[in-house]
Each structure stands twice: as structure tokens, then as C-alpha cells.
Amino acid sequence: MAPTLPSLDVRRLRSYVFRLPLFTRTVLLFVIVFWILELQKVWNVVQWGALIPKEVNLGTMYRLNTYPLIHRNFLHALFNTLALIPLLERFEAEHGTLLSGAMFAGPLSTLPAAAYLLVERGILRQNTALLGASIWVFVLLGVEGIKAYKANPHFAISTYRIPTWTTPLVILLFTTALIPNTSLLGHLGSVGVGYLYGLGYLKILAPPEKVLRWIEGKLNLLGRLPHYVSIDQKTYGRYGVLPTTSNPSLSAGGEGSVQMPYIGSGQRLGP
Numbered sequence: 109m110a111p112t113l114p115s116l117d118v119r120r121l122r123s124y125v126f127r128l129p130l131f132t133r134t135v136l137l138f139v140i141v142f143w144i145l146e147l148q149k150v151w152n153v154v155q156w157g158a159l160i161p162k163e164v165n166l167g168t169m170y171r172l173n174t175y176p177l178i179h180r181n182f183l184h185a186l187f188n189t190l191a192l193i194p195l196l197e198r199f200e201a202e203h204g205t206l207l208s209g210a211m212f213a214g215p216l217s218t219l220p221a222a223a224y225l226l227v228e229r230g231i232l233r234q235n236t237a238l239l240g241a242s243i244w245v246f247v248l249l250g251v252e253g254i255k256a257y258k259a260n261p262h263f264a265i266s267t268y269r270i271p272t273w274t275t276p277l278v279i280l281l282f283t284t285a286l287i288p289n290t291s292l293l294g295h296l297g298s299v300g301v302g303y304l305y306g307l308g309y310l311k312i313l314a315p316p317e318k319v320l321r322w323i324e325g326k327l328n329l330l331g332r333l334p335h336y337v338s339i340d341q342k343t344y345g346r347y348g349v350l351p352t353t354s355n356p357s358l359s360a361g362g363e364g365s366v367q368m369p370y371i372g373s374g375q376r377l378g379p
Contacts, residue, residue, distance in 0.1 A: 129200045130335040131208045132193060138177045139241060143185045146178075154178055158239040159221050161229035172221040173213060175239045188241040195248035204339040206320045206329070215313045216247050216301065223297035238294045242283075246295045249276040250302015276302070 128136070146153045157174035164171055179185035200208040220243050228234050257273040264270075276299045284292045304310050320339050324330060330338045 128193070128197055128335065129205060129337045130333055131200050131205045131212075132197045133335060135177070135196060135212070136189065136193065139179070139185055139189055142178050143182065154180065154239065158237040159224065160235065160237040161225050162235045164225060172218045175221065176217060176241050176243045178239045179241070180239065184240060188245065191245045192241045192248075195245060195252070199248060199251070200337055204320070205337045206323065206339065207314060210315050212244065215310055216244070216305065219301045220247060220294065220298040223300065224294050227293055227297075236291075238291055242290070243294055243298045246276065246280060246298035247302040247305070249279060250299040251306040252276070254303055254306025273303070
């Protein structure tokens, strides 16, 4: 009997989408809106919002935040979004909606952009544009790589023991080799920022937890906003500390397993 391909369970997919937390939904909405705006010919959205080194000045600092939300075409937006949503949803569930919004509107976008501008414009003297949510994908892969390393420092291939923190770098190399027009430089900087966050070196840039609690309570965000994740409802802890359990069967991947999600591609444009 010929093997059959697994069918897509639309109900489970719809249920998953409906359960997405608020900030993840907001990012998805912005990606869709910007892609729709790209269909018109009056306003060049890519030229306006991409991280183009020679176009960045005091009047265009918004590019440090808009470039992950803008994509070159439908497939670029689709694959990057499919890669981003599971990672971002997990991050928001662990850290809360307010902290997620603050970090991705701030250092988790601006630091990869600053690293890219420093090398691309300051050292290489090039003007290649950077855009796409794969920047955030590789930031989150870096965070996950450090978390996996803390839980299980090595995995074995034949007789070789390979540090688990290198997994995002392996994914980066395969992505660069297999998918055209990806930005090795942009993704490498993103992984580095993810490593720094996972190691706790960027904690100083995060809003104080007392301030977040005060804002949540003062504005009653949990009661007013559907799908909002409170800082007190996080799954694992503020900086990605994995939960402990005495029952290995409760672990999603089993003891010593390392799960890495599907990723998308980045996109580089010419000057």
C-alpha cells in the first residue's frame, strides 16, 4: 500500500492561531499590513523602512525598528513569519507581553541593526539593505541555543561531542548556503545579540519588573486586553530559566533532547 502524506489539520491550526498571545498577534498584523501596502505603487514601503546604511540618520532612526517588519515579497514574508511565530509566541509566554514589546521595540531590534551598520557601513563601506523578520528569528534562535546549552551542554554525532550553543550557527550556515540573497552579516549579528540576551548580559536594558507590574495594575491590562500575558503569568521565568521537574516524562522533548524550530530566510537588497 502506498504511503500517504500527512493531512493538514485545519482545526488545530486555527486553534493555535486563535491562542497566540497579544504581542505575537501584533507583530503578525504589522507584517501583513506592510506586505499589503507593498502591493501599491505610489509609496515604496521597502525603500522607506528597510535598514539601508547610507539612509540612516537622525531623521530616519525609525528604520532601526521597521526593518524586521518589512519584506521583499509574499514568499519572503510567509516563510519568515512561519519561522518567527512559534519562537516569538514561546518568548512572550515566558516573559510576558509588556517585556516582549519593550525588548523587541528596543534592544532586540536596535542592537542587531547597530552591529550591521557598524560593519556594513563603517568597515566594508557597502550600502546593502537589510530587512525581514529572519533577524528576529535568529535573535530568538540565539536565546534558545543558550537555554539548550544550559540544560544539555553537548549532543553527540558519532564520536564527536558538539556544544549545543553552536546549533543556531549551523542553522545560519545552512540558511546562507541554501537560500539566495540571505544576509550572513545580519543574521550573525542577530545570533550574537541572542547569545548575549540568553546569557543575561542584556538584563540591564530590560524595564524593571516593578515598573511593569505597576503599569499592568494601573491600566488593568490583563482585564482589558484579550490574549495579554501578564508578567506574573509567565511560563518559565523572566530571563528564560527552564522549569525543573522530577518527572522526565513531563518534558516535551524527553531527557537531554534539544528541539530547534523551523526557520525562514532573510533578504538582502542591492543599493
